[in-house]
Amino acid sequence: MKIEVVDAVKRFGAFTALDGLNLTIAPGEMVALLGPSGCGKTTLLRVIAGLEYLDSGQLLLEGADATRAPVQERRVGFVFQHYALFGHMTLFENVAFGLRLKPRRERPNETTIRKRVMELLAMVQLEGLASRYPAQLSGGQRQRIAFARALAPEPKMLLLDEPFGALDARVRHDLRQWLRQMHALVPVTTLFVTHDQSEAVDVAERVVVMRQGGVEQSGTMEELQGNPASPFVADFMGxxxxxxxxxxxxxxxxxxxxxxxxxxxxxxxxxxxxxxxxxxxxxxxxxxxxxxxxxxxxxxxxxxxxxxxxxxxxxxxxxxxxxxxxxxxxxxxxxxxxxxxxxxxxxxxxxxxxxxxxxxxxx
CATH class of the missing domain: 2.40.50.100 (RNA polymerase II/Efflux pump adaptor protein, barrel-sandwich hybrid domain)
Structure with missing residues (x-):
């Protein structure tokens, strides 16, 4: 899915979170949003997801105006930092949740749901744990289940908000490699928020550096480090x-x-x-x-x-x-x-x- 954000403005009282931001993400692209706290990264993610609406500007999905479209029409998978799994459900039921939540005319039958869930559990290398509960898993395993649940309804775009922020360094490193491999298998348009430059380097095809509600520079990590557009980008890249x-x-x-x-x-x-x-x-x-x-x-x-x-x-x-x-x-x-x-x-x-x-x- 192609995502276009045009002249986006979003305010929370006196604070301007997005200030005329423009950004285009190509279908199947893996893009990292990088920037200091308060620069608008998460707000942009929530606007694209439909969890927040713009005060002015436009959001286009596949060229169609989706600025006011409800969440359920956007075909989006969302992964949060703290998993947001249902503790009372098994891993199987957590992954199946989105499929069973579909409108009746789109909802697959139980046989199809079981096949889809088991395929996803195999993809995240947890197929033998379908009957376990989230509390019985490590942090890295829970985050992989969160990815499987987000992918189950076959979203057009995947939005990740600091997905590895709650994990220790070794697990974060392993999951970055896993995410890159997963994206090669399921090349859904992916946008993820991070404050960790090494994470952006490991995973993203393109990095967008944000500052004060706008895009300061966009490019590969090599371009940002070798040819920064401003002192801010040069300093932020370290x-x-x-x-x-x-x-x-x-x-x-x-x-x-x-x-x-x-x-x-x-x-x-x-x-x-x-x-x-x-x-x-x-x-x-x-x-x-x-x-x-x-x-x-x-x-x-x-x-x-x-x-x-x-x-x-x-x-x-x-x-x-x-x-x-x-x-x-x-x-x-x-x-x-x-x-x-x-x-x-x-x-x-x-x-x-x-x-x-x-x-x-x-x-």
Missing amino acids: GVNLFQGRVENGWTRIGDVVVEVAPPGKSCVESMPTVVCVRSHEWQIRRVPDGYRAWSTVVRHVRPQGSIVRLGLESLEGAGRFEVEMTREQYDPYGFESGETVFVRPKRVKIFADPPHDVAAAA
Whole structure:
């Protein structure tokens, strides 16, 4: 099912949850909604499901106006963070619930229901537990039953609201892999809310970053990390250092450091504020200065993390504190220690102004 949200506005009193949001999801696409708390992710999900109605704007499902359509007409499966299973029903009855709730003219017979339920229990790898109750299952098993129940009526779209948020890290990881495999078998249009970037990376084909009720940027994780549309996206995706700069003599200055990259756009004027973005792994670091382009810094901490070593640096030229990430292979020949002076320079920077501009730092 194709989902189109057009100029969507939804308010709760004085709070604007959706502020002119536009989003299109292709049939069979798996999309993650990512963003900070209060950005409108869950509200958008509820609007698409029919649990909330827009104050203005439009919702189109397969090109038809569904802005005011009731829930039962939308063919939607919904999975919540806390399972919402019926504790007094067996797993079989939980999965069969949606099928038995269909209007009489659409309701399958008991033989068909049993076949459908057992197929779904097999798909979620719980076919031997049909007679058990939710309280007898682990959290991961309960969430798989929640997925099976949502899929039983053959929905046109599947909406997931923090589906793995109540589970421990290992179970979350396993269920992400399972969800991706399940989507390959049942390619229903799927939209899920998460605040976990690793979850979005593991599962989604496309990630939509939301901010203050709107879409800040949409794309693959590689696109969002490699070419962020704004300082907000760069910072939210993590693994990046942001520096407040200012245009000076045609370049950007951060404290006493001059970034030898032309500021973006002809509209940049002297003293105009800029934001300089450098990803943590895109630095060259040495014990001796590499010409006049090197930044003088002092190592504040060294944090080995498996195959990665993170160095906390503080600029001696007023650029502030930032982090450099090195592989073990890069770090071991140097063995940098806390308190020593080192010289760094960015390999690539992105300067935000009007319009955004992405260039490689001068060699």
